[in-house]
Amino acid sequence: MKAAPEAQRRLLDLQAVDTTLAQLAHRRKSLPEIAEIDAVAREISALEDERVRAQVVVDDLDRDIARLEKDIDQVRQRKDKDQKRLDAGGSLREQEGLQHELTSLKRRQSELEDAELELMEKRETAEAALTEVRGRLAAAVERRTDAERRRDEAYTDIAKELEFKTQARGPLAADLPADLVTLYDKIRTDTGMGAALFYAGRCGACRIELYGADLNRVKSSPKDEVVRCEECRRIMVRTSESGL
Structure with missing residues (x-):
């Protein structure tokens, strides 16, 4: 799948909102x-x-x-x-x-x-x-x-936070490519997290460090290529912080 690097980067913003929503839901239950x-x-x-x-x-x-x-x-x-x-x-x-x-x-x-x-x-x-x-x-x-x-x-208090975050999520998701959001949501539904930052040679979701061919695959992939972790299948978002 292809997606502009900026759109992929904004997946991290969407994931941050979804993480907060999940945390609030867990907090409500516990x-x-x-x-x-x-x-x-x-x-x-x-x-x-x-x-x-x-x-x-x-x-x-x-x-x-x-x-x-x-x-x-x-x-x-x-x-x-x-x-x-x-x-x-x-x-x-x-x-x-x-x-x-x-x-x-x-x-x-x-x-x-x-x-x-x-x-x-x-x-x-x-x-x-x-x-x-x-x-x-x-x-x-x-x-x-x-x-x-x-x-x-x-x-x-939690309901207010949930409402605020939910309202913030709508425009954020709507501004991203539909097929990218669909893939992200499917992964997030299956695993609890759809995307994470690739940083210091590691997948930010499962924390597995990549070596050799796996690392080269990430480095050599076009910037608009949606790269996924071979271990956890989450989207690995590459930014200027990734150190590639």
Whole structure:
């Protein structure tokens, strides 16, 4: 393929724009905030599971405490009823029976109240654990929100740069021979780079140094000849900097 040396040189400008576009696209995919958000999301999921388990413990204790309170209330009502019957008088046998039942009810009430106190102490510990995990969960959510904000700000900045570079690429590519751009784009699509400067006997793309016949081929090729690297197949652009 033939192309004016100046057109070939301007391929380097086009490649510089495309390299920047590729770097911006890679940067968008590999923002540190993305990994941070994923890590915090996993942390939030684990903390949410922990919060649910802690809540279940509190709820179970609340249910047990409520059951004990109901039992204690029933015992108190029975005591009050027996006390009123005892105060109202009656036969000796009935009085002795009431006294015995009151003693049993007092003992039962004490046992229930002790059990309730123990559960209430456990609930206090469980509630503290629930509050602590809620705090860690809220902090993790806040970190994720902050990371998402920073990610979105980076996305906005990158989008502006992409738009600017894309707009710059259009006129640059349009001003070059169509067949040269077609070849360049095909190579760039296949390899990630379409053209590079030939400098100090090396291909600027794959960095392979040329010797003997390969180097002579490049030196002897007409200036308007589009020369490609035998190793990586990229276009090797020769300029005054090439040292030929």
